[in-house]
Amino acid sequence: MTGVYESPKPRINASMLAQYIGRPVSFVGRLEKVHPSGKALTLSDGEGKSASVELNDPLDEELSGIVEVIGMVSNKGTIMAVSYTQYREDKISFDLELYNEGLKVLHDFPQHYPFEVSLSG
């Protein structure tokens, strides 16, 4: 699924998952649960809603706090993640609620924050 890296990956929250089925997305949320197998996670977004994430390979490290995953949204609304990035909070904590508000602004003004490249001249 290397296509995901090269594609635009709209930033979404849990409420938007249904609209992005079959498309690559990036999702930032707080780690709530890790499945014992290490291959599935539950993240909560800035509105407190949850998203399920499935990983290709089991986690080989301790994850906590804020995690960003990128991947395709499955028919069931879960994110099939191809990679994850931990947001550092060693110096300053991340305001997830504010990020959620920012995310809504992006979607309100797609003309000023395009998640696509338009080929011109």
Add this chain to the structure above:
Amino acid sequence: MRLLRAQCVVRMSVTRTTVALHSKYGEASTGGYTQSPGGFGSPAASQGGDKKGRSRAQQIVPCTVSQLMSAVQAEDVFKVGEVEIAQVTIVGVIRNTDKSTINIQYKVDDMTAAPMDVKQWIDTEDMGVDNSVIPPGSYVKVSGNLRSFQNNRSLVAFSVRVLEDMNEVTSHMLEVVNAHMQQSKPQSMMGGGAGTNMMPTAHASMSSTGSYSGASMMLVNGLSANQNQVLSLIKSCHEPQGISMQDLKQKLSSMSVTVIRQIVDFLSNEGHIFSTIDEDHFRSTDNEA
């Protein structure tokens, strides 16, 4: 006597400096050039200006990789919609690194497009600059110049800084939208003055290159251009039950139902309109003769 004279001279020079400073920074400027604080205005430095083409776009503009890739190039000027860009900032995560003796090349992913090529020259003599490679998975803010070479767009960075506060991701998102909205107005606006020319919202083409200039940040009566347009339509209807959502949709073909609904909700909350026979009919609270 000599002391007094000396004091006068000092006082005069202080005053002169103060006046000069005031006119330079546009506080009470009567004819000096105004320069908006924060370096966001184009430096109208000397009389006559530097005519060498590069004098115009001297602002550093927060952008997305998608905007940089979509920018239209005319000779050596890049434009995103109506915004001219040269120096830009992007915020993204490093996916790839490649170091040589003379430069470090990164691929930075900000989720809006494929990761962007970023090149940072290594200054071997400048010991003050940290030339160690930043590892993949790190979020960075890149400041640099957009370049195009053989149809390949890249950034030549003068700064690649690791983010210590991840809230900069959020602030960059907002700064990008803000910068491109503000600058979609005519270039003659400096310092963000409100209400000089009202941008017509009629031709709101939602093209993805960002040339849409409708939803500007200018407020007239405390309302945006879109909000004013909806309100005027509602005011213009003199039926007792008011104007219907249907009519609004028909007359405002450039606005989506969602946007109209949002605006109507806002106007209602602010007390400009009220609903009548049902949720889809509105009248203005102002009694227009």
